[in-house]
Amino acid sequence: MAGRIEDYALIGDMQTAALVSRDGAVDWLCLPRFDSPAVFAGLLGTDEHGFWRIGPAEPVSAPAGATVPAPPAARSAFTDSGAIPIPPTAAAPAVPADRRRYRGDSLILEQEWDAQGGTVRVIDFMPPRPLAGLDAVPQMIRIVEGVSGKVRMRSALRMRFSYGRVVPWVHRVEQPDGGHRTVAVAGPDSVWLDGVAETYGRDLTTYADFTVEAGERIAFALTWQASHLPAPAAPDAEAMLADTVEFWRDWVGQCTYQGPYREPVVRSLITLKALTYAPTGGIVAAPTTSLPEDIGGERNWDYRYTWLRDAAITLSSLLRTGYREEARAWREWLLRAVAGDPENLQIMYGIAGERELTESELDWLPGYEGSQPVRVGNGAAGQLQLDVYGEVVEALHLAHMTGLTRNDHAHLLQLKLITYLEQHWREPDEGIWEVRGPRRHFVHSKVMAWVAVDRTIKLIEQTPAEGPLERWKALRDEIHRDVCEKGYDADRNTFTQYYGGQELDASLLLIPQVGFLPPDDKRVIGTIEAIQRELSTEDGFVLRYPTHDDDGNNVDGLSGHEGAFLACSFWLADDLAMIGRVAEARELFEKLLSLRNDVGLLAEEWDSRAQRQVGNFPQAFSHVPLIDTALRLTACAGAYLSAQPDGREREQATL
Numbered sequence: 165m166a167g168r169i170e171d172y173a174l175i176g177d178m179q180t181a182a183l184v185s186r187d188g189a190v191d192w193l194c195l196p197r198f199d200s201p202a203v204f205a206g207l208l209g210t211d212e213h214g215f216w217r218i219g220p221a222e223p224v225s226a227p228a229g230a231t232v233p234a235p236p237a238a239r240s241a242f243t244d245s246g247a248i249p250i251p252p253t254a255a256a257p258a259v260p261a262d263r264r265r266y267r268g269d270s271l272i273l274e275q276e277w278d279a280q281g282g283t284v285r286v287i288d289f290m291p292p293r294p295l296a297g298l299d300a301v302p303q304m305i306r307i308v309e310g311v312s313g314k315v316r317m318r319s320a321l322r323m324r325f326s327y328g329r330v331v332p333w334v335h336r337v338e339q340p341d342g343g344h345r346t347v348a349v350a351g352p353d354s355v356w357l358d359g360v361a362e363t364y365g366r367d368l369t370t371y372a373d374f375t376v377e378a379g380e381r382i383a384f385a386l387t388w389q390a391s392h393l394p395a396p397a398a399p400d401a402e403a404m405l406a407d408t409v410e411f412w413r414d415w416v417g418q419c420t421y422q423g424p425y426r427e428p429v430v431r432s433l434i435t436l437k438a439l440t441y442a443p444t445g446g447i448v449a450a451p452t453t454s455l456p457e458d459i460g461g462e463r464n465w466d467y468r469y470t471w472l473r474d475a476a477i478t479l480s481s482l483l484r485t486g487y488r489e490e491a492r493a494w495r496e497w498l499l500r501a502v503a504g505d506p507e508n509l510q511i512m513y514g515i516a517g518e519r520e521l522t523e524s525e526l527d528w529l530p531g532y533e534g535s536q537p538v539r540v541g542n543g544a545a546g547q548l549q550l551d552v553y554g555e556v557v558e559a560l561h562l563a564h565m566t567g568l569t570r571n572d573h574a575h576l577l578q579l580k581l582i583t584y585l586e587q588h589w590r591e592p593d594e595g596i597w598e599v600r601g602p603r604r605h606f607v608h609s610k611v612m613a614w615v616a617v618d619r620t621i622k623l624i625e626q627t628p629a630e631g632p633l634e635r636w637k638a639l640r641d642e643i644h645r646d647v648c649e650k651g652y653d654a655d656r657n658t659f660t661q662y663y664g665g666q667e668l669d670a671s672l673l674l675i676p677q678v679g680f681l682p683p684d685d686k687r688v689i690g691t692i693e694a695i696q697r698e699l700s701t702e703d704g705f706v707l708r709y710p711t712h713d714d715d716g717n718n719v720d721g722l723s724g725h726e727g728a729f730l731a732c733s734f735w736l737a738d739d740l741a742m743i744g745r746v747a748e749a750r751e752l753f754e755k756l757l758s759l760r761n762d763v764g765l766l767a768e769e770w771d772s773r774a775q776r777q778v779g780n781f782p783q784a785f786s787h788v789p790l791i792d793t794a795l796r797l798t799a800c801a802g803a804y805l806s807a808q809p810d811g812r813e814r815e816q817a818t819l
């Protein structure tokens with residue numbers, strides 16, 4: 165059974181990613197791309213749906229309920245050593261590592277067990293893949309390293325293609341040097357296992373039992389190849405490790421952020437890079453599908469696609485921390501994806517710009533802790549969400565302002581988007597939260613329409629780009645007036661979720677951040693205070709909107725509740741800093757940092773009742789605001805230091 169969401173660490177090669185549990189099991193891996201069917205889908209079901217666990221065969225202290233390690237009957241060498249008799253269903257021992265971490269600022273995971281006989285380390289990574297050529301195939305490398313003593317280990321590999329549905333045909337391929345490879349084939353996929361350890365099959369699972377001594381390193385490699393193509397070369401694991409170390413050293417070396425939050429910022433940047441599909445520049449919202457927002461409920465979605473909103477804000481964070489190449493690549497992706505008539509702009513696309521993201525349910529998967537359905541595809545692709553025009557234009561604007569090489573097509577696209585928005589901003593939409601209830605006049609959507617027009621006016625004023633400047637200035641004023649008249653409740657001194665509504669919405673926290681109103685405007689302060697009052701969880705985080713009305717009826721078309729939305733909680737910290745409540749902002753930010761798991765990763769939401777992470781994982785939409793808030797608080801600290809040379813702590817508004 166899958167562990168808690170925070171028990172997982174991410175490894176990836178910028179084309180796909182895997183989740184590795186603290187017990188040494190890879191429970192999620194889609195091959196060859198982020199959005200391909202999973203080869204290991206144990207995360208959303210059981211071990212029967214695929215996993216690959218490497219860990220000690222005999223840990224010192226197995227927790228209650230852990231599978232007792234035992235030798236398979238077919239292997240005499242192991243049986244001769246006098247190990248415990250095997251229960252017929254035992255696949256592999258599942259015992260949490262005693263320690264784990266990423267190797268420095270990289271995506272190379274190291275887990276260590278103090279086991280019977282000594283200490284052992286397993287190093288897991290996926291080498292960044294070349295974009296073309298024979299070796300442009302996904303690989304997962306697992307190096308078992310003896311740290312001290314002598315430890316008996318087991319690798320248990322159960323491949324189940326097509327999200328746990330298909331048992332592949334697995335066979336050995338003898339090699340001229342006397343060694344062998346193991347290959348699993350079904351339909352379009354083949355997956356090759358290489359390693360020096362002897363393997364054997366039992367219960368439709370491939371095992372290797374071996375011993376590792378201090379200083380010894382035993383490598384395994386899994387390589388995917390289209391099944392109609394010749395066998396891929398067996399990778400040189402140690403050379404791949406050296407290349408991967410160098411790749412991350414170079415990449416992290418470009419980071420311009422040097423403030424007090426360097427560790428969480430860099431880990432978030434590495435995570436965002438891992439979610440970027442290198443061949444096209446598309447960015448997935450998360451590498452998983454259907455990790456529930458409500459454990460046991462139906463709020464389960466496929467995030468392995470590129471949302472314009474999520475990608476645009478990711479781009480902004482990358483640009484502000486020195487990463488221009490990713491920004492340039494995403495701009496190219498955007499231009500290709502939206503090519504054609506902006507009337508047909510989708511709010512999300514596949515990672516290569518695909519438009520067909522039809523949603524369906526995988527009824528053979530039980531779901532994470534029974535959370536059904538498991539969905540692939542995403543019906544939100546067909547929604548109207550007017551805010552994405554604002555987010556995209558804002559990202560293009562920032563790219564321009566930070567000196568990214570001029571691109572006339574991007575300018576042209578921006579002008580076309582505004583021409584579309586001019587005709588459609590008055591319409592109701594599904595809004596930033598993609599609610600599956602009725603369309604409404606969401607205030608956040610209108611605010612972001614204002615952002616799109618505002619930034620385009622600035623583009624025209626600052627560059628040779630041309631457009632009907634006066635007409636668009638009038639449009640900008642009209643949208644502003646409309647929002648302030650219809651989206652603001654003067655009696656309660658707060659903006660509301662939608663025109664004429666009573667509910668609040670945490671996306672309103674963005675009003676001062678995008679410059680729609682200044683932070684010291686009484687309506688802004690009133691809205692921040694109302695959100696703090698009405699949308700806070702008992703532990704001080706923020707819900708994005710109330711999921712139920714006063715009579716207990718669901719308002720977003722879905723049953724159940726959801727956790728605090730981490731992005732919104734970071735936005736609150738930002739706003740508090742903007743209105744001068746810097747100490748409070750910092751306290752909230754640090755509380756948010758404490759929700760990260762031990763390797764620095766955040767899901768989409770936090771379940772305050774269960775005190776655990778929920779939703780897809782790791783989530784770009786959580787790591788981006790983490791970076792943004794860190795930058796703001798760092799700027800606050802800088803302003804503070806220059807204003808307070810004696811170093812005494814005092815709150816002050818800096819923005």
Ligand SMILES: OC[C@H]1O[C@H](O[C@H]2O[C@H](CO)[C@@H](O)[C@H](O)[C@H]2O)[C@H](O)[C@@H](O)[C@@H]1O
Nearest residue numbers: 449465471473474544596597598599785
């Ligand atoms: O919870 C309801 C909606 O959840 C998803 O949308 C959320 O994730 C998106 C990607 O990070 C984000 O852009 C959006 O703002 C979030 O609400 C899901 O994709 C939707 O289908 C679902 O209705």
